[in-house]
Amino acid sequence: MSIGPILAQTVRHFLPELNAWIDQIEDPRFPPFVTYSKRFLLWWGLMLFLPKLSSRRQLDYQLNTNGPAVLANLNRLADTRQTTRPVNKTLEYFLTGIGERPLCVLRQNALNRLIRMKALDEARLQGRLVILVDGSGYLVFNHKHCEHCLTRRHGQKTLYMHQVLEAKLLGPAQTVLSIGTEFIDNRDAADSPPGSGEERVKQDCELKAMRRLGAKLRSDFPQLRICLSGDGLYACGEGFQIAKDYRCDYVYTFKPDRIPTLWQDFQGLLTLCPDQRVEVTTPQKTHQVYRWAHLQYTDSDKRDWSFTGIHCREIKRDGTQSEWSWVTSLKVSRETVVEVATGGGRERWRVENEGFNTQKNSGLNLEHAYSHTNWAAYYYLLQIAHLLLQLVEKGSLLRQLAQQAGQPTAVKLFGSLKNMSQRLLESLRYLDWPDEVFDVRLARKIQIRLDSS
Ligand SMILES: [Zn+2]
Structure with a gap:
């Protein structure tokens, strides 16, 4: 054949x-x-x-x-x-x-079928399917093509674009399957205070789109057990609330500057519980040290949250060191810490490497509009x-x-x-x-x- x-x-x-x-x-x-x-x-x-x-x-x-x-x-x-x-x-x-709309439904039917026939089950993490959330995929036009284009000055020129927030299901064998799509446009930027920097506007837009994406995932797949995996942007009150509202677990990247006080608590607690530590040497002779601590946090809207913070330090055979941290609602213990960090957290890079990059660079030509309207x-x-x-x-x-x-x-x-x-x-x-x-x-x-x- x-x-x-x-x-x-x-x-x-x-x-x-x-x-x-x-x-x-x-x-x-x-x-x-x-x-x-x-x-x-x-x-x-x-x-x-x-x-x-x-x-x-x-x-x-x-x-x-x-x-x-x-x-x-x-x-x-x-x-x-x-x-x-x-x-x-x-x-x-x-x-x-x-x-x-009918094409969105077609995709939903296809995913439902794969889920029901258990073709994706091998990739489950604590019984949940991991869904990566990431914004990217600019469609850029040189002319204003609709009322809702986001605009950006580029030298003398104004660029008009549409951003997209994608939910990608991590299947077995490194498959990355699009399961939810929210287009981000200038309506999402409307509530940012005037004079907000570009980064702040981007964050506001993405969090708003994330709420719509969560709602849509839940209504399209009412029974699906979901673990959201997202970058540091989502490790905040609204990110936790979205997961709660749409009955999802989460593994979000945790960065020192997102919630500085919580980060300090985390560092203190890690030193207070030295037993919560697992060391692993991978077949490539990379040495990894995982540590974790239970955290509590009250956000700016006075909502209380509790979850686990995980820290991983890695030393490669050539001596290069890197470290990562995550916050997660999944169960973390000596037995599960590695699977949570690798299956939920470390997998994030795949959406960038395999999902969007493949679609942009492999001839699928994601950034090409195919049609103006x-x-x-x-x-x-x-x-x-x-x-x-x-x-x-x-x-x-x-x-x-x-x-x-x-x-x-x-x-x-x-x-x-x-x-x-x-x-x-x-x-x-x-x-x-x-x-x-x-x-x-x-x-x-x-x-x-x-x-x-
Ligand atoms: Zn437009």
């Missing part, structure tokens, strides 16, 4: 109802003028990102009639019988009609495509393919993730994928594990 058929079978295995979910999207088009089925158009849109075409125009060139297998493969993915191919404007017109719809499509890609990249089908070729991993087999998307495009254009990979009943029966390493 090659990468294309593996994609088809992976989607049928993990998300057998994907096409049925697309059918539920309300179609605003006037029926007599409809040529392309919703399913076909959404798969067409996903193909903007799965082989990383980088811009909407590329659909017209890369998925055109020179690729003799494109139509047949897409028809079978979408369960359709289209006889011609649309152009990129057809997709744009369709997405403008449906808006971003309609960028949020493309944003969700990209998130869904990235989820599918990770299921393929980290799934055991691709690993078996690599092993058959005498390579330990998929990336080694293709040379790079970029090559992998190129192979996918070739496969989509030139190879007729075998019928059995589209068979839902067959795909349900096979086993696909998400493998580490």
Whole structure:
């Protein structure tokens, strides 16, 4: 099997109802003028990102009639019988009609299915799924494109942008799956006192968006046991209150300057409880010392909080030292301190390294608007495509393919993730994928594990 058929079978295995979910999207088009089925158009849109075409125009060139297998493969993915191919404007017109909301629901359906089939359970921390929260992903325009753009002076020019706060679920095998999205715009900055510095405005905006994100996560996933993982910004009264209001646990980075008095208490308490200490030497001969102390804190709104502070000092074999601290509502003991710090706290870097960076730099082209009016719809499509890609990249089908070729991993087999998307495009254009990979009943029966390493 090659990468294309593996994609088809992976989607049928993990998300057998994907096409049925697309059918539920309300179609605003006037029926007599409809040529392309919703399913076909959404798969067409996903193909903007799965082989990383980088811009909407590329659909017209890369998925055109020179690729003799494109139509047949897409028809079978979408369960359709289209006889011609649309152009990129057809997709744009369709997405403008449906808006971003149905795509957000599609992502939610996909995640719910993965959670229910227990595909993500291996990554749980004290029974909870860890959800990283981080702001990034500027879409930057040279012109004011809507009423709510954030603005920033850049030399003589004014830049107009939209920031995004993302909730990313940490799955097994280093997968990072987008589970919540809040766009940040100038309405979030409205309450900051006039003359506030840029950092203060950024913090206010992000905390407000975080509250909306928490509310949405809770209503989209009412039963899910969640541990939020976030940077030092959230280690404050409002950050604790958001976790409480939406029934989440948390591991937040703890920095000396966020709450200086609490930081001093923490340092004092650590010296008072010398027994609360665990030392670990990793296989790479890195020496780590974990210490913890129970903390109490009354915030500026007179709310009382209690939680545990964890400190980790690390000395690498070459002598370099680093240290980190976190506050957490999870149970911390001699048995759990390392898993809490590594599974909840240390994992934070992954959202930056794997999540946003991959989406910005790997050809998914996160910062490209794809459309001036309609960028949020493309944003969700990209998130869904990235989820599918990770299921393929980290799934055991691709690993078996690599092993058959005498390579330990998929990336080694293709040379790079970029090559992998190129192979996918070739496969989509030139190879007729075998019928059995589209068979839902067959795909349900096979086993696909998400493998580490
Ligand atoms: Zn705008």
